[in-house]
Amino acid sequence: MIHSMSTTTISDILTPPVHPTGLNGEEQMDTAFDDIKGTVGTQTVDDPKMSAHGVDVFYGDKQAIFDVSLDIGNNEVIAMIGPSGCGKSTFLRCLNRMNDTIPTCRVSGSMSLDGQDLYDPSLDPVLLRARVGMVFQKPNPFAKSIYDNVAYGPRIHGLAGNRAELDDIVTESLKRAGLFDEVKDRLDSPGTGLSGGQQQRLCIARTIAVSPEVILMDEPCSALDPIATARIEELIDELRQNYAIAIVTHSMQQAARVSQRTAYFHLGKLVEVDDTNSVFTNPQHELTENYITGRFG
Amino acid sequence: MSDQLSQPAKGAPERTASDMSPTTRQVTAGLARRYAAEKRFRLYGMFAIAASLAFLALLLISIVSKGLPAFTQTYMQLDVPLELETLGIDQQTVDGLLDGSISTQAIRRANFNGAIRQGMRERFPEVEGRSATRALYKLVSSGAEFDLAARVMDDPSVLGNRLTLWLPSDDEIGALVKQRADLSAPDTLVTRLDDQAIAWGAELKDAGDFDVRFNTTFFKNGDSREPELAGIRAALVGSAYTLLITFVLSFPIAVAAAIYLEEFAPKNRWTDLVEVNINNLAAVPSIVFGLLGLAVFINFFHLPRSAPVVGGIVLSLMTLPTIIISSRAALKSVPPSIREAARGLGASDLQVVFHHVLPLAMPGILTGTIIGLAQALGETAPLLMIGMVAFIVDIPQGVTDSATVLPVQVYLWADSPERAFTEKTSAAIMVLLAFLIAMNALAVMLRKRFERRW
Ligand SMILES: Nc1ncnc2c1ncn2[C@@H]1O[C@H](COP(=O)(O)OP(=O)(O)OP(=O)(O)O)[C@@H](O)[C@H]1O
Numbered sequence: 001m002i003h004s005m006s007t008t009t010i011s012d013i014l015t016p017p018v019h020p021t022g023l024n025g026e027e028q029m030d031t032a033f034d035d036i037k038g039t040v041g042t043q044t045v046d047d048p049k050m051s052a053h054g055v056d057v058f059y060g061d062k063q064a065i066f067d068v069s070l071d072i073g074n075n076e077v078i079a080m081i082g083p084s085g086c087g088k089s090t091f092l093r094c095l096n097r098m099n100d101t102i103p104t105c106r107v108s109g110s111m112s113l114d115g116q117d118l119y120d121p122s123l124d125p126v127l128l129r130a131r132v133g134m135v136f137q138k139p140n141p142f143a144k145s146i147y148d149n150v151a152y153g154p155r156i157h158g159l160a161g162n163r164a165e166l167d168d169i170v171t172e173s174l175k176r177a178g179l180f181d182e183v184k185d186r187l188d189s190p191g192t193g194l195s196g197g198q199q200q201r202l203c204i205a206r207t208i209a210v211s212p213e214v215i216l217m218d219e220p221c222s223a224l225d226p227i228a229t230a231r232i233e234e235l236i237d238e239l240r241q242n243y244a245i246a247i248v249t250h251s252m253q254q255a256a257r258v259s260q261r262t263a264y265f266h267l268g269k270l271v272e273v274d275d276t277n278s279v280f281t282n283p284q285h286e287l288t289e290n291y292i293t294g295r296f297g
Numbered sequence: 298m299s300d301q302l303s304q305p306a307k308g309a310p311e312r313t314a315s316d317m318s319p320t321t322r323q324v325t326a327g328l329a330r331r332y333a334a335e336k337r338f339r340l341y342g343m344f345a346i347a348a349s350l351a352f353l354a355l356l357l358i359s360i361v362s363k364g365l366p367a368f369t370q371t372y373m374q375l376d377v378p379l380e381l382e383t384l385g386i387d388q389q390t391v392d393g394l395l396d397g398s399i400s401t402q403a404i405r406r407a408n409f410n411g412a413i414r415q416g417m418r419e420r421f422p423e424v425e426g427r428s429a430t431r432a433l434y435k436l437v438s439s440g441a442e443f444d445l446a447a448r449v450m451d452d453p454s455v456l457g458n459r460l461t462l463w464l465p466s467d468d469e470i471g472a473l474v475k476q477r478a479d480l481s482a483p484d485t486l487v488t489r490l491d492d493q494a495i496a497w498g499a500e501l502k503d504a505g506d507f508d509v510r511f512n513t514t515f516f517k518n519g520d521s522r523e524p525e526l527a528g529i530r531a532a533l534v535g536s537a538y539t540l541l542i543t544f545v546l547s548f549p550i551a552v553a554a555a556i557y558l559e560e561f562a563p564k565n566r567w568t569d570l571v572e573v574n575i576n577n578l579a580a581v582p583s584i585v586f587g588l589l590g591l592a593v594f595i596n597f598f599h600l601p602r603s604a605p606v607v608g609g610i611v612l613s614l615m616t617l618p619t620i621i622i623s624s625r626a627a628l629k630s631v632p633p634s635i636r637e638a639a640r641g642l643g644a645s646d647l648q649v650v651f652h653h654v655l656p657l658a659m660p661g662i663l664t665g666t667i668i669g670l671a672q673a674l675g676e677t678a679p680l681l682m683i684g685m686v687a688f689i690v691d692i693p694q695g696v697t698d699s700a701t702v703l704p705v706q707v708y709l710w711a712d713s714p715e716r717a718f719t720e721k722t723s724a725a726i727m728v729l730l731a732f733l734i735a736m737n738a739l740a741v742m743l744r745k746r747f748e749r750r751w
């Protein structure tokens with residue numbers, strides 16, 4: 001396969017690298033679906049900011065979330081982990097009714113914010129989304145300037161009295177997301193022209209500019225280098241002083257570092273939720289243990 | 298770039314098939330075929346473009362070569378005696394004009410034609426007999442008296458004196474002069490003039506009394522029975538008014554309809570029905586819209602006949618489906634993630650559309666609009682039905698005045714027997730094309746502005 005050639009030809013590029021087989025113990029994950037009965041651990045907290053009870057979500061005929069009940073406490077970071085496609089994003093999107101916009105999506109069960117039902121007619125989805133902010137899995141900056149991206153939320157909600165205040169909000173948000181130094185000379189250039197990781201931080205800045213009470217973050221660091229990741233984790237820790245945060249992540253280390261509680265999802269079911277410490281050191285459910293150890297060792 | 302890839306890099310040792318991976322072998326074997334296919338496709342494409350360019354060039358050359366003479370006009374120098382007697386003006390009026398107590402409008406109807414005829418008789422004193430003099434008068438355009446009148450009204454002090462000025466000549470002799478035809482050999486000329494008239498023309502030409510100038514009349518006048526007086530102005534203004542109405546009506550309605558259908562309407566059987574009908578509407582022959590306009594707007598609502606307002610409404614009906622369909626496509630192509638991002642920040646549905654989706658869709662919407670308006674600009678059939686085929690001499694002053702439009706003017710002129718109208722026809726087509734290009738340029742400019750924002 002490997003030639004001692006100084007030049008690279010097309011065939012070298014096209015030759016696929018060889019994978020060792022059976023790398024990530026998939027056969028262990030295939031534990032029968034029916035084995036998951038209820039949720040292990042403590043789903044409730046004393047003074048929940050948000051709480052979900054018996055939530056089922058369907059996309060058309062296909063059920064994506066099965067009877068999930070989970071509280072998010074005040075001043076708490078809850079990490080949601082689980083294999084790809086297990087419904088973490090789907091559950092997160094229920095919490096600010098983003099799934100309303102998908103025509104095939106149907107949500108049942110009860111969810112509340114500060115004790116008020118999310119589907120209560122008196123709670124407008126627009127207001128809900130201003131209070132429960134979201135950072136999406138795929139960075140989706142507006143086709144506008146960097147400044148306008150961040151200023152958009154405060155503008156539509158009238159959060160800034162004048163231009164100077166707006167400038168302050170924008171600068172502050174960009175700084176907290178660790179992006180300001182990179183873009184301070186080109187706030188007028190389009191947000192879509194940033195790199196993937198920069199776009200991700202721009203979206204975080206955009207979300208925190210509205211000062212929501214709850215922030216839902218869907219893999220906010222998936223495209224970030226360790227330094228930027230550390231900055232975002234610091235930010236999450238800061239935000240926790242005043243807000244509640246739910247974060248989806250594929251990095252066990254990150255979940256362990258930033259969260260107080262961890263929820264493990266599997267095939268649309270909430271398998272286990274508890275203090276982060278106990279989930280990682282002493283998982284109760286076999287699936288949780290397999291997942292965690294599969295990644296760690 | 299691609300050619301480099303298909304060749305092995307220089308200096309690389311030959312590799313035998315056995316030490317290649319299966320993928321490498323497979324890909325290498327197919328590469329030549331892939332590039333050959335690409336090359337073939339490029340050739341087809343280039344051929345297609347060359348063919349369409351050739352047809353376009355043919356069209357343009359034929360139109361321009363035929364239409365170019367219409368942009369010039371032959372003038373004839375004449376010494377006109379402005380005798381008060383001939384003009385039918387008394388000395389009192391002249392005095393009044395000179396001290397300003399009488400308006401120049403008073404001599405509007407004076408017999409300037411008589412003065413020109415007198416000038417012609419004096420220029421060719423040898424001509425005698427009624428029919429010969431009448432033929433002689435015909436060398437000057439019947440519109441020449443208006444030029445003379447304008448000059449005299451400008452400066453009444455010339456009354457009673459002689460005035461040498463350039464007057465438009467008749468279209469037949471004018472055409473010969475423009476073609477630089479040899480007037481001394483009448484047998485070789487293709488013209489409706491007789492030998493006598495050609496001889497007079499030759500005399501004038503030898504004296505240097507003919508001049509070919511830019512034809513401002515063509516851009517200043519409305520239609521006329523006399524080719525040298527006929528202009529495009531009325532049709533141009535009519536087209537502009539009609540398109541303005543079309544745009545003002547169809548653009549907001551179509552964009553609103555598209556936004557509603559794409560962003561707000563529930564997807565059910567009713568909206569499906571609406572969608573099918575819009576698509577069908579786009580395929581309805583345009584003359585049907587003309588009949589509808591006649592029946593509804595003119596006969597029922599009694600809107601004025603031949604008016605740009607009715608033409609505009611009828612053309613809007615025709616343009617609406619085009620704009621709706623292309624606007625919907627443009628809206629649909631805006632990535633859903635943008636909508637999600639805005640909604641996630643707490644933007645209402647309306648804000649999502651107007652702050653994010655619409656600006657992104659605008660270039661596509663504008664493209665659809667310009668296609669619709671270009672169609673409308675070139676449309677004749679429905680406008681014939683509502684009477685915009687009239688012979689319009691006056692420049693329309695508003696959307697309710699009688700008017701005609703450029704393509705109808707082309708049609709009318711193409712139908713006229715005079716040779717000078719043939720060149721007018723081509724010239725009118727050129728004006729129509731220029732109008733179209735100007736409209737497109739505007740749309741491209743607008744589109745660029747929207748595109749630069751992101
Ligand atoms: N818009 C949709 N329409 C239909 N099915 C969907 C839709 N979005 C998600 N799903 C399905 O719902 C299930 C859960 O998806 P979800 O996006 O919540 O997974 P996830 O846990 O976030 O995965 P990942 O870690 O890869 O992001 C998947 O099986 C997916 O195919």
Ligand SMILES: [Mg+2]
Nearest residue numbers: 088089137218
């Ligand atoms: Mg996800």
